[in-house]
């Protein structure tokens with residue numbers, strides 16, 4: 070059947086980090102590899118109550134097909150969430166999606182022809198890269214430092230490759246945990262204007278802030294930002310990813326094509342999921358939920374950073390993880406390959422994600438991603454100590 074595969078299917082790339090899934094629920098292995106939020110943050114009782122109520126009282130909505138662009142009141146509520154982040158938009162500018170992963174796929178389908186260039190951060194989110202590979206796009210890397218995208222690198226890449234889009238995760242990026250400086254966001258938008266590319270701004274972590282003064286104002290919130298920026302959000306990290314509920318705020322000319330792409334993909338996102346999220350948000354439960362989630366991760370993040378200081382202080386540098394779910398470690402020894410130590414780490418009872426698969430240019434072999442989301446404090450300390458032995 071190989072000969073029947075489409076051109077795009079030949080370019081599908083399996084996620085290099087799925088290989089670690091088998092360790093994620095192994096109690097014998099301290100898990101720094103997963104990218105999932107902690108189930109302890111899910112408001113399960115409230116979701117159960119709301120679910121029972123909407124199924125009983127609103128079955129003609131919650132169990133029925135719905136509009137492709139999403140439940141009208143939830144579109145309104147999401148527009149409110151975006152306006153609170155500084156983005157000028159109304160309900161009709163919002164398309165609700167089956168997680169922001171679907172948003173990435175729809176955007177890729179709608180914008181990209183085979184061979185089109187997408188600029189991506191070095192490193193970048195593998196799920197985003199998969200969506201672009203699946204449309205046979207070409208990816209080119211843009212350097213990052215601790216202030217996010219390096220503007221000179223973006224300018225150079227824009228000149229050289231004439232990209233159709235830039236894919237950026239400015240707030241506490243997956244995988245690096247970095248926060249892009251606000252001044253650089255202005256430069257990103259300026260370069261997008263100058264070189265006529267679209268900015269795909271993916272913002273799942275902007276609400277997960279642990280450090281005072283971290284400014285997470287999106288690129289789309291700049292004056293005229295929504296003319297060039299496709300802004301993606303999600304309830305996955307603040308509520309629960311099993312409620313597959315994300316969104317797109319797009320420039321007006323793109324809304325129609327995106328909605329038609331979604332019609333072909335799934336007619337509409339799950340109406341039960343949307344109904345639950347809608348009731349939760351309409352009851353003003355989102356803001357206190359976000360506060361609880363922040364408090365939950367803040368302590369774990371501090372534990373991990375302290376353990377890294379103790380065990381890796383002279384051997385590596387890491388990002389401050391002022392928000393999000395990840396610390397990103399770069400070993401001082403540039404020749405060290407973190408992927409080559411993974412078996413040793415698992416044997417020592419700890420697992421992480423080697424950094425190289427997040428880099429489209431084949432670099433980053435001496436890096437790794439560590440999540441502090443999953444383990445209790447004691448196991449975070451123990452896990453970092455074990456990791457230090459593996460890299461001794």
Ligand SMILES: Cc1ncc(COP(=O)(O)O)c(C=O)c1O
Pocket residue numbers: 104167168169170171194196238243271273302303304305310314315
């Ligand atoms: C940067 C980024 N974008 C998108 C997603 C997809 O999230 P979801 O589809 O659950 O909204 C993730 C999930 O980890 C992510 O880290």
